[in-house]
Amino acid sequence: MLRAMLRDLRAHKGRIAMTLVAIVLGVTFVVATLVISDSTAASFTGAGTRSDVDLAVRGPEEQPILTRADVDRLAGVPGVTGATGVLVARAAVVGTDGKIIPGRHATAGTGWDDTGRFALTEGRAPARGEAALSRSAASEAGLTPGDEARILLPGGRETRVVVAGTFDYRTLGVESVPEVAFAASAAGELLGDSYTRVELAAAPGTQVSAAVRQLTTAPGLTVSTGEELAAEARDEADSAARSTRESLLAFVAVALLVAMFVIANTFTMLVTQRVRQFALLRAVGASRRQVRRTVLLEAAALGFAGATVGVVAGVALGLLGMWAFTPADEPVTYAVSPLAVGIGYAVGIGVTAVAAWGASRRAAAVPPIAALRLDATSGGPGHRGGRVRAVAGAVLLLVGVLAVALLSGEGLSTTERVLCLAAGVVGWLGVLLLAPLLAAVVLRPVARLAGRRGGPVARLATRGAVRDPRRTAATSSALLVGLALVCAFATLGETMVSMSGAAVRTTVPADATILRSASGDDPLGADVLDRARATPGVDRVAADRYTLVGITHAGGTGRTSVSAIEPAGFTGVLTPRIVEGSGDLRRGVVVGTNEAAMLGVGLGDEVAFEFPGAPPVRQEIVGMIDTIEGQPLFYLDVDRAPAALRDRVTTVYAMGDARAALDAAFLHRPDVAVTDREGVLAEGIAEFQLLLSVMYAMFGAAIVIAVFGVINTLALSVIERSREVGVLRAVGATRRLVRRTVRLESIVICGYGGVLGIVVGLLFGAVMQHVMLGNPLFEFGAPMLVVVISLAGMVLVGVLSAMWPARRAAKTDVLTAVRAD
Structure with a gap:
């Protein structure tokens, strides 16, 4: 055997x-x-990564809260042979276009030292009036040692330095990788005189951890050993x-x-x-x-x-x-x-x-x-297997549809959302099992119509596709899966874009001028808010401070997003749609309706936000608003937020006829982007469309495999039907007619899989957007461009898939094909 x-x-x-x-x-x-x-x-x-540090004392989230006195005190601990204060503050290289270079690391600067942090790759260590740049920053800015560089400093200040060299940075645990390193003697003047951490070296065989911990009892300070920091780095790497x-x-x-x-x-x-x-x-x-x-x-x-x-x-x-x-x-x-x-x-x-x-x-x-x-x-199994498959498919489809109908609605909990999505998958599996039956139901009328109205090519092609519905379904199902996923995510994306536009236009006034970070997610400084507030023509200002925090509620714990904002700005500048309760942040927090349903909380419930390095902030829910994915899920009075968050402004909304004045005020601030509501929307949509394009490309791999499946099925079908092809040639069919027949049969098979994939994709996309965005089930955005491209693509796939099988069929030798085995 x-x-x-x-x-x-x-x-x-x-x-x-x-x-x-x-x-x-x-x-x-x-x-x-x-x-x-x-x-x-x-x-x-x-x-x-580094392994030369025995202990490190750090502030919360790299906040510079350690002083020179702290460094000296830690250096005096018995057994400590060295204590180095490390300062990391906001700094960025400005390109020749006046904008912050799109660095791959944090917009951060630090002071040069002789620890293991820096590895020179070119040039030398910086002296006063100089700076060393990370290799990536130097490459992006097109700078080499000896060039003059423009550096943005905290508070919007600027300095010009000569590039002394470039470096690779060795991290200690999980930390920001700076782009700029100034001379140690100048770093305090340029970046501030506080430290984000203190690195300690201990004499061999000594235990200094306990003594160091006794000296670092201030809130938010943590003491970590070198092994713990290395484990943090490994965990971060494993997580990535x-x-x-x-x-x-x-x-x-x-x-x-x-x-x-x-x-x-x-x-x-x-x-x-x-x-x-x-x-x-x-x-x-x-x-x-x-x-x-x-x-x-x-x-x-x-x-x-x-x-x-x-x-x-x-x-x-x-x-x-x-x-x-x-x-x-x-x-x-x-x-x-x-x-x-x-x-x-x-x-x-x-x-x-x-x-x-x-x-x-x-x-x-x-x-x-x-x-x-x-x-x-x-x-x-034969017909019996087909009947079992059809019954199983019908049951799964019915169960999926009924479950989605029962679970859909407003205010779904997390469990209900998961079950609703699972029900959609069950329904999809039902359609896959029913595909042979659907092929017979859909294609047989097409075959009869082709027999009455079409020519010989149409009759032969449709009959070939209908002859074995299971084979047609199996071939087209591969295309169905890939195309359905493309259409499902396109539906989700179209709905999200539509909802984002509606939500932003509802919440942000059309005449608001918006200030955001020009370098992505980096926060703006508090000075930006002060300058915007003092700009002539600005009537009212609201500042958004967006962050992710831990949350504790009656149902458990988790992570959520919070925006700390002035109460007057929340309802006086922004225009959120209050669904229930009040928008007065002085009384408590306001939560989005979807988040409230997922957490199982409501008006009057208490939640506790856990900010790094600060005691929990406990608040009562006093209102609910409409929000979507990407917007803050909770709004909190800024006065109740930790002091460190109050200066981390992410967005400033300025009201009044002051766009030109704000453009002028921030003309020389490369870290600030001045825009409006429609500009913010366009930027968000472009980022989301890029993400969808990447997803489409990934699903394209499945479609490529499906195309090979169509080619294989047609080729095997031609071999299987060689006698039939021989008879056709014997009674006068030309090679061209045979090629056209195989090509049209391929188009019919691909078209069937494409249409069914589009229908399934749109329906599953409706379930996805309902579950993920909380939008009503049948109020989804139909991605018509994707649908049209998919239909045209399936025709093209059918033509391309049939090229080799059609040529092979046309070359069939008549006498060899018709002779009996």
Whole structure:
């Protein structure tokens, strides 16, 4: 049986080529994802971390609350051989265009020292009037040692320095990587005279931790050992790698699911074409178990071959991806773990074997008598299996629809949202199981219409697609999955863009001038608020201080977003839509309706916000407003927020006829962007559309695999129907007509999968936006552009997929095709 299996694989190399491609692509994406995540973790921990610090005393969130006196006091602890104060404050390199360079690190500056923080890559350490730049900052700004650099300092001040050198930075635990390092003698004047941490070195064999902790009892200060800081760095690296891995594997799982459709369909067709062979094996004594095992061994061998190629390609793709997306001036550590290789082989062999299981059962069910029939077809489940599948699909679809209907509504809790989304997935599975029945229901009327109105090409193509609805469904289901996901996320995106526009236009007045950070998420200084307030023509000002904090409520704990804002500005400048209660922040906090439903809180309930380095802030919920994803979920009176947050202004809203005056006031502030409501909306939409484009590209991998599946199915179908094609040629069909028939059949199959995928995608997208955004179920935004492109794309896919099978069919030799086996 083993020799028979290997002989069959060699004999059907061409028939399994596209299946091998599907396996290779699936394994490639899995291994590449694991290589990228492993390399990401290794790059974080392998280079740029320090191990030369025994203890570190730090303030909360790198706040500069330690003084020179603290450094001197810690240096006097018995056993401490050195104490170095480290200052990290806001600073950024200004480019030739007058804007802050788009650095990859924090807009932060520090003072140069002789600890292990800096590794010179070019030039020398800075003297007074000079500065060293990180390699990435120097590269982005186009600066080299000897050039003059313009540096933005805290409070909007500026200084000009000569670039003395460039450096790589070695982190201690989790900290901001500065772009600028000034001479130690000048850092205090430029950045401030307080420190964010103090690094301590201890004499060998001494224990100074207890004594240091006794001296650092101020609120918010923490003492960490070198081992603890190293563990923090490792945890951060592992978290980044895990986040990358989980994000990519979600798309890889879709690609593998599509590959399973392709593999299962291929093996089903191969079993159908080899019924007489299996019957002969049964006739000469092979048991059902042996036949089933033969097919599974074929699948395992094919999976092994595909996994071997896929592992090599995946390693190459992962390393290439790390090289391409890591800046040239940043160190990268490439890592290929044995686990990644093992998972690649396990996925390749396992997915192929699972996909071929149904075909192996049908092969085992072939009776020996089938060897005597020229028109033998596979036995096994047959119509009974189709009925079971149809009933199961109908049940799943009905359960999914009913569950979504029962769970949908306003004010869904977290559990209800998860269940509603799961119900949508169940309904989707029901549609996949019903796909053969739907193919027959949808395509048979099309075939009858083509028979009456169409020409011979249309009649032959539609009849070919209808002849085996299960095969048509299996082929198109691969396209259905990929296209449905594209349309679902496009629906979510379209709805979110629409809701964002409505929410921002409702909350922010049209005549408000908005000041934001020009460097992304970095906060503005309190001086920006003061200057905006003093600008002529400004009537009223509100400042938003957005942050993520821990929250404790009656139902448990978690994380949420909070905006600390002036009570007068919340209702006097902004115009939130109060759904319930009051908007008076002097009485308590205001929460978004969706967040309140997810947390299970309401008016009168108490919540406690846990800010870093500060005691919990306990507040009563006094009002509820409409919010969407991306907006603050809680609004808090700024006077009740910790002092450190009050100066971390993220957005300033200025009312009055003062746009020109504000532009002039902040003309020489490269860290401040002056815009309006529509500008903020356009920026947010552009960022979200970029994210969606990346997702579409990732789902494109699944669609590519599905295209290979269509090619494979058509090619095997041409082989299976060679006698039919020969008869057509014998009665006068031209090669051109044969090619057009195969091409149109491919378009019908792809069109069926495309239309069904679009419908399923829109409906599942409606469920997603209802669950994630809290929008009514059927008030979603339809992504018409994506729908039109998808329909046109399916026609194009149908044409391209049929090119090789159509040529092969047209070249069929008439006499060879019509002769009996």
